[in-house]
Amino acid sequence: MTTLLQSFIQVHPDSHFPIQNLPYGVFKPQPTSSPRPGVAIGDFVLDLSEIAFAGLFNGPLLNNSDCFHQPNLNKFVSLGRPAWKEARATLQKLLSSTEPILRDNEVLRQKSLVPLSQVELLLPVVVGDYTDFFSSLHHTKNCGLIFRGPQTPVLDNWYHLPVAYHGRASSVVISGTDIIRPRGQAHPAGSSSPYFGPSLKLDFELEMATIVGPGNELGKPVDINDAEDHIFGLVLLNDWSARDIQAWEYIPLGPFLGKNFATTISPWIVTLDALEPFACEAPKQDPPPLPYLAEKVSKNYDLSLEVHIKPVDHKDSTVVTRSNLKHLYWTLTQQLAHHTINGCNLRPGDLLGTGTISGPEPESRGCLLELTWNGQNSLNGLDRKFLEDGDEVVLTGFCKGNGYTVGFGTCSGKIAPPAP
Amino acid sequence: MTTLLQSFIQVHPDSHFPIQNLPYGVFKPQPTSSPRPGVAIGDFVLDLSEIAFAGLFNGPLLNNSDCFHQPNLNKFVSLGRPAWKEARATLQKLLSSTEPILRDNEVLRQKSLVPLSQVELLLPVVVGDYTDFFSSLHHTKNCGLIFRGPQTPVLDNWYHLPVAYHGRASSVVISGTDIIRPRGQAHPAGSSSPYFGPSLKLDFELEMATIVGPGNELGKPVDINDAEDHIFGLVLLNDWSARDIQAWEYIPLGPFLGKNFATTISPWIVTLDALEPFACEAPKQDPPPLPYLAEKVSKNYDLSLEVHIKPVDHKDSTVVTRSNLKHLYWTLTQQLAHHTINGCNLRPGDLLGTGTISGPEPESRGCLLELTWNGQNSLNGLDRKFLEDGDEVVLTGFCKGNGYTVGFGTCSGKIAPPAP
């Protein structure tokens, strides 16, 4: 048995941020500081701009790079897996309990380790384009049953390609941002004309998202078996949805104002390298995918997901769903390869949402639409059909290792009343 | 009768770029130069960075601005209409036949006036998000007839809101860029499973697009009667579409790979100020729009549009459609106000496509899908059902004034064979 790698920084076994994780984010140590990259370790953020200034990124690829002197991670993620592996090796060594360089240098520790509780976390990347997939069979089936009935809950194209649509990049916000209840048109069944008002069916969607690393040139698709090299890591994503607005607008061109008022992501990007110990086989696909989507290794991750809701007048939050990334039918690499097969170009920092991640059991459904069956029932344990003003929705996700946890922290947002 | 404003630069009456127009673009005078803003005048580009260096933007708003020392127009368009009006007044004076400052300064003329034939034109703005509307009733009706038949060619929601979807910002390209035929999945009616290959139904879509000026904050909608102040100007847009890919993928989340392989825009942004003499009343809307879409002045523009196709082995191009912007049912301001009503934030430089601009007559249909009725007929005057490799598609648009033309130049692209 190998000994577990330990940091000189105390990390509680339940912490999401042990030395095995080292997720990347962007933060301001003081309100007046400029944004800079960091990694989370226990209750601290390690300031990568300080580590770079100190000359401690001394591997061949990052030696002379200014990637950690940027206000976002786009340049770092564009460098590709060899640079990511070099950074990870450097940081795991630097933070390990047996390495004196940082451990025994109080001045550098003071400068570079900032308590998480005192920093402001920002969007880790500039998102050029945001795409949202629809890759959970359970979610797809439930939506089909709710909206079209039991004849064809899953449409014929769904089994042949990872269905997706383009979302809005401008309204991607960081965890903790209030979500103003959107107003818009709705047209309830049976009424003769649409009305205008605040959404009455505001929902969350439990998702994760790929942060794209190196992009591809316009006209040059990414081969399915190279797709993993274009994925830097994952974040939690809440695709806030106004079901009443969406239902009225979405035929025939898809969701628009029902979605684009806000999309929240978690601040920490967990790398595929940190998730690799939790890889598992993806579900068997039947019918088999066309050759451009057939991959040598078909990989998911055993990654537990939870959604908590805390109403404004409650002391505690309630867990409303427990799901797992492993339930996805279409893999992250299939999503990415499909996205580029027509020549569409991805850019570093692009965000590819998985779609709502519902599991097979009723308690593992990933949104209120499914959990309350479009408002027919109340939520288990909470008097809710859709979200109310003041509700705080918190997504979390983590992988349980032997004696440690690789987690994403939280992705949260509170519903604020609509504009008057 | 007032005398027509004239420039000291010779401008042919059919030129799209008289002193009444002055459209904005971004160009490189030499292959090795840095990109800079310019305006088109006759057969020349006026280099605005040189005019700014010479201190000739001496109005109160642009006096100390670095907006013309940027590699794109995003900063300038963010400044708003008062700054745009100041720039227009400065440039019309500077270029007029009676003003000696530039006319009689040979050194400055040499530095700042570059022949259009020798410059490289670039994307005029960095596009943060690209949205495509569906605002022509004729186009909507034709698509409905082709895909759903005569029962409900226009869906109920269409008359109540400007339907739209999010497009792809990364693949917006400048006029003149080759368009590689996309590959993807299609599923012809009657076949049991989908196949993979180059698109067999490659199409153009004749559109125009708003270039957004000042944006709005997340959560703060733009009032319909203020919407015009958020529109800097218009470009021509070709929303290339692979009809076979689109038809198989688009239910239920809308077009994705059938569209996002490329969208071409024209290099010159014609300002609303230059188009104002050609404003006309928009079509009456029945049913009347909800109050948030009801505007005091409902304005379109009498702007002629044409599409030419030049097959690779032909000497000349053939006009395949003649349409007009005035046919749009939903106005540009209604599109913009609707986009923000849920709190969605627009940013300077965002691109809002109108959707295919078809007129009422068969000869004014804005895409091959309509012109050949989904490949049932050949194109008038050209042996084509959809685009073939080597075809060059050229969009053009112009307003005819009394003795002058305010035009957009061209928006072109040639079909290149698919990746092997």
Ligand SMILES: [Ca+2]
């Ligand atoms: Ca979603």
Ligand SMILES: [Ca+2]
């Ligand atoms: Ca279109």
Ligand SMILES: [Mg+2]
């Ligand atoms: Mg969203």
Ligand SMILES: [Mg+2]
């Ligand atoms: Mg397009």
Ligand code: NI
């Ligand atoms: Ni109606």
